[in-house]
Amino acid sequence: METLELNGRQVCASGIDSMQVDSREAAKPVAVAEGAAAQGIVVIGASNVSRGLANLVATVRVRSPEPADLYVAAGHGRSYGANSRVWMRRLPSILWCGLWRALDRNGFGDTKAPAIPQLRAIVTDIGNDLLYGFSVDQVAAWVRESVARLAARNASIAITRLPLESIATVGMVRYRLLRTLYVPGCTLSLEALKEAAARLDAAILEVAKDHRATVIEQPGEWYGLDAIHVRRQKIAAVWQQACDVWAMPEARGPVYASVGEWGYLGRSSAEVRMLAGRMRFTPQPVVHLKSGMHVAMY
Secondary structure (H helix, E strand, C coil), X not given: CCCEEECCCCCCCCCCHHHCCCHHHHCCCCCCCCCCCCEEEEEECCHHHXXXXXXXXXXXXXXXXXXXXXXXXXXXXXXXXXXXXXXXXXXXXXXXXXXXXXXXXXXXXCCCCCCCCEEEEEECCCCHHHHCCCCHHHHHHHHHHHHHHHHHCCCEEEEECCCHHHHHCCCHHHHHHHHHHHCCCCCCCHHHHHHHHHHHHHHHHHHHHHCCCEEECCCHHHECCCCCCECHHXXXXXXXXXXXXXXXXXXXXXXXXXXXXXXXXXXXXXXXXXXXXXXXXXXXXXXECCCCCEEEEC
8 A cells, every 4th residue: 555755845946946856867868758649648647647558558549640759757655746755765856856848849839840740748646736735826836837838839738627526425534544555644634635626626617717728527426435445447538538639539349458568568668757765767758558658757
C-alpha cells in the first residue's frame, strides 16, 4: 500500500530543488525522439494514468490515423505543484518537471512555425492535492497554469471533472480507513473534503471554459471502494472519451494492450526521480514501440 508525503507541503521554486540535483547531470541535454511524430499527446495526472497507461497506448494506436508520441507526467501520488514522495521514490511537481521543455524542443512551443505539430492533451487526477493540505485556490491555480500552458501551444484539451458522485458515497468509517492507508498526514475532515472537492470542481469548470477545454464527466460507477482510483475495467472509457474529444476516428479493431506493452511501460522510469535518496536521470523518450510510437515520461 502506498503512503504519500509531501516535501514540507511547500510550492517548489524548481520541481527538483530539494532533491540535491548534481549540476553536471542537470546540464545534460534532454534526449528527444529522432523524427518526432506529426502529433503529440500530453497526459497529465497521477495514479490513474500510471495504472491505465498501457490501455491508453493501445487506444491511441488503434484510433489514431497516424503515429503519435506520448508525453506523460504522472505517477502514484503525483502533485500538480509540489514535489511528492511515495515510499522511497520522489518526483518533481507536474508544473516543474521536464515535460514543458520537451514539448518546446519537439516543436510544440513555436506557434509561429510554418508547420506546427498537432498537440492533444488530457488533464486528469485532479483533487489529490486537497488531501495533501493545499487550499482549493492553490490547487485550482496549479491546474489553471497547466491548462494555460497547453492552450498556449494550441492543444486540443480534455479535462476530467472530480468524481463528486463517488466522493459523495464515502462515509466516515471508509474515509478514516482510506486516509490512514493513503494519506496518514491528512487533517481534513470528511465534510471539509467534500466541500473542498465541490468548490474545486466548480473552479475546474471555469478553467475549462476559459481555455476552451472539453470536460469529461466521471460517473460514480467508474470508481471503486476508495473513491480515488478508477476501476481497471472502466479506465478504457476515460481514454475513449479523450480520443472522442481529440476527434480521432472510431477504433478500427479491438483495443487491447499486449503483456509485453504492460511490462515495458510498467518498468519504465521518469526523466528525473529520486530513489532511496539518490537522484536518477533517465533519457527520454524511454519507450519505443514497434508501432512507431514513443512514450516520454516526466
